[in-house]
Amino acid sequence: MSDIAGKPGETGADALCDTLLANDVDVCFANPGTSEMHFVAALDRKQQMRCVLGLFEGVVTGAADGYARMAEKPAATLLHTGPGMANALANMHNARRAFSPMVNVVGDHASYHLPMDAALTSDIDSLARPMSQYVRRIAGADDVSPATAEAVTHAMRAPGGVSTLILPADAAWGTAPQTAPVKAQLRNPTAADPARVAEAVKLLKSGGKTVLLLTGRALRADALETANAVAAATGATILAQQANARMERGAGIVPINRVPYPIDQAIAALADVDNLILVGAKSPVTFFAYPGKPSTPLPEGCNVTTLADPGDDLPGALQALAEALNAKPAPIPAAPAIPDLASGPLTPETIAITVGHRLPENAIICDESVTSGRDFFRFTWGAAKHDWLQLTGGAIGVGLPLSVGAAIACPDRKVVNLQADGSAMYTNQALWTMAREQLDICVVIFSNQRYAILHGELKGVGAGEAGKNARRMLDFDEPALNWVQMANAMGVEAARAETAEGFTDLFEKATKTKGPFLIEAMI
Amino acid sequence: MSDIAGKPGETGADALCDTLLANDVDVCFANPGTSEMHFVAALDRKQQMRCVLGLFEGVVTGAADGYARMAEKPAATLLHTGPGMANALANMHNARRAFSPMVNVVGDHASYHLPMDAALTSDIDSLARPMSQYVRRIAGADDVSPATAEAVTHAMRAPGGVSTLILPADAAWGTAPQTAPVKAQLRNPTAADPARVAEAVKLLKSGGKTVLLLTGRALRADALETANAVAAATGATILAQQANARMERGAGIVPINRVPYPIDQAIAALADVDNLILVGAKSPVTFFAYPGKPSTPLPEGCNVTTLADPGDDLPGALQALAEALNAKPAPIPAAPAIPDLASGPLTPETIAITVGHRLPENAIICDESVTSGRDFFRFTWGAAKHDWLQLTGGAIGVGLPLSVGAAIACPDRKVVNLQADGSAMYTNQALWTMAREQLDICVVIFSNQRYAILHGELKGVGAGEAGKNARRMLDFDEPALNWVQMANAMGVEAARAETAEGFTDLFEKATKTKGPFLIEAMI
Structure with missing residues (x-):
């Protein structure tokens, strides 16, 4: 203990807090245990970090997902060893599918204690990988700041991802170098590929029925107006993926339908589509397989092309498409009226x-x-x-x-x-x-x-x-x-x-x- | 659908139920989803299977653990894809540490649907392995019965283990061969090794302070009486592991203490031990590592030897030891009196x-x-x-x-x-x-x-x-x-x-x- 007593602000746990804060990660959803106690102690010295307790780990990662979708930056999570992370995995899975940036910190036993196979020991690395885009086991107190910065880098890389850091207790309580926190390497999403824009223009002018399938930032009000202009200029339809992390809707925003969940409705909705242009979206597949039914609701022979990948600048790609088509801003279609408020049975x-x-x-x-x-x-x-x-x-x-x-x-x-x-x-x-x-x-x-x-x-x-x-x-x-x-x-x-x-x-x-x-x- | 309609009793899901029942697994704790619907449907045809719903998967595997500890045989569990199993992992971890027999059935997408990477798709195999002693992905409807029998075989192999079967939906709904359900290969726990018994006898006669560290079936009333006889004959102390799946206690049963959880208490409790003889137990390690403290509470130079591994016949090993020592049944030590019922503050x-x-x-x-x-x-x-x-x-x-x-x-x-x-x-x-x-x-x-x-x-x-x-x-x-x-x-x-x-x-x-x-x- 002698190497940490009396030296607040110098442990790996402090370096973790400092590096998160230096990279604008200032909310931490937590359900800590013994291996995370130095991080918890560091919170008393880092008042800028807002730490939110969840009484179960699924709350912690689900909250980090919701936070990331709205804040457009990661929250940290604090989880306790393999079983604690296991409880968090289902909502890490949802976050992974939402491309939500997230930085999980999973405390593990001190590195020298792992070979003892104490009761809570498990293979955290193997458990983390299926639900994380990036996994790194921190090597020691001097690795905390670089590892944390890299986790933020990966979380923030468009379209966003789940980073998981495994923090051995001795890396948390060990003495960290007194250097400035490492900064994440942020970069802008990739710009539209002119060849893909040209291919989309060709399809939109081909005369067949064309659907622009949108997700991610293509579902914000401005991008929807651009998509609406393309649709008005070409007769194409705009449609959202079945499930989307976030979309802007309501009065004054271009109304857009989704691919339905039930397989028969999805097949019907897409029955006459000749060309499907993906704007950050995944080509539609059915949610489950059903005996005797196809794995995709798309009609046979439907031509699927990609305007932009999930990590691309989706509003920019739509803008490039609109410009290539010389599509002008079009009136926003009227939203269907809402029926009068009802009385009687609740449905x-x-x-x-x-x-x-x-x-x-x-x-x-x-x-x-x-x-x-x-x-x-x-x-x-x-x-x-x-x-x-x-x-x-x-x-x-x-x-x-x-x-x-x-x-x-x-x-x-x-x-x-x-x-x-x-x-x-x-x-x-x-x-x-x-x-x-x-x-x-x-x-x-x-x-x-x-x-x-x-x-x-x-x-x-x-x-x-x-x-x-x-x-x-x-x-x-x-x-x-x-x-x-x-x-x-x-x-x-x-x-x-x-x-x-x-x-x-x-x-x-x-x-x-x-x-x-x-x-x-x-x- | 035509290959399954009108043929109840012939799907892979039916074969699963039949094989479980034929191997005396007749309780299923479940939280099912779409990929498990054929199993759920089969329940209407298999009234012998008691199916118990949990409203969260941690309930399902925790219940299967409690069932196994008392019934001394596995329950089945029914879980929905990777995220459903993820929610179940923490209590699978506890069951794994308890050596509780358990047969998890995790429904997955139909095999041909997996490459579509639909929303719920994840790497179930990787998630299952850290918390399972045995994992098998079922290859098709004709593999259901052999795979299920093998899962029971592994679950029942002493000291007991967690088996996880991954059941693709098309294996559940496909036509299974109309053959008798495959039976698990059960075998008795390994008998005591005479060389280990002789080594234990040598230590017990060496004059040093010796502790017999017990767990598993060594903590049942009869085995405790045998251990008590050994202790009485040799001056050894009997002690239970810090955490045990099950022990028999109370009036008329040999009272036995546990290794304490807090590290300082554990060190104190074992301070003067010269020889430690493991009877199904693990050599003690601290629950966590603490700065400046050791990873094991055992004193330096303590001689640790194994009388029996967890999968051995633990009561039999104690019996062999008692016989080798010619130890006679000894009086059961009096249990400390319980203080009078209290009134006033609740503590x-x-x-x-x-x-x-x-x-x-x-x-x-x-x-x-x-x-x-x-x-x-x-x-x-x-x-x-x-x-x-x-x-x-x-x-x-x-x-x-x-x-x-x-x-x-x-x-x-x-x-x-x-x-x-x-x-x-x-x-x-x-x-x-x-x-x-x-x-x-x-x-x-x-x-x-x-x-x-x-x-x-x-x-x-x-x-x-x-x-x-x-x-x-x-x-x-x-x-x-x-x-x-x-x-x-x-x-x-x-x-x-x-x-x-x-x-x-x-x-x-x-x-x-x-x-x-x-x-x-x-x-």
């Missing part, structure tokens, strides 16, 4: 209508509504301007944590979490962090007390209707969950809505006041 | 005393009490006969699920879960399964609203006392969790105890009635 549709009418200006919608939310899009094109964040990797349990992160990134904006109940259970601990940090979030739980999606999937894969035993695996109505009690248990105010007008009242109340509020929507 | 100590006095005969204690439970041992040696199950891998969040599994394995025994609040949060979803299955479990939540262990560890690693920022990472008292509301939210009856006598009243009530009940102990 996903009436909830969507209320949200469409009553969404506060500049809100952030974190959408893990799964089946209940499939109709939401068509009722909210005309809502107040907002950002829409989706489940990108299919690993359920992201919605509540994503809201935590978005709310911390944007404290002046209301976050609305549209949340399926089954998925909410996975990371219900996020409610506590909402209360602890008094985050401005309205959680809407769609309480249908079942994995509704699986009833459909059971049929979809040809396995028929659920019998008694199967139903016990798909429904959780016995006993019913009580989300008001669940929220209250973690310090979040909550109320139940049983009618459309009751929901509207609660939604108005929740959006007009600051702080966390949960509405249990009994659909 | 971990008064809770231990109540449990010592009021534990029902033949109860199962699932202990994840962490810091609050360190004094429990000394107050419960004289309690009614019981089994004591510990956190074996250090991955917190096992206690509630472990109780679920133990209760399903032993429906006629009362399960008492001694549960730290911070750890309980990780897998709080287990409460719902307790309610759904009406399991006979008394959960005692030690509500100290902090990761108490980490306050000690912060000092232990030389990082000092927690300041304001650090404390926000270690305490979760703002807001306080309300475990009564949490339990009620998931359908479990609950009450709060604020005094020693209040706790005793509630514990008596909970142990005298059947079904789940949670006591929030405000310590």
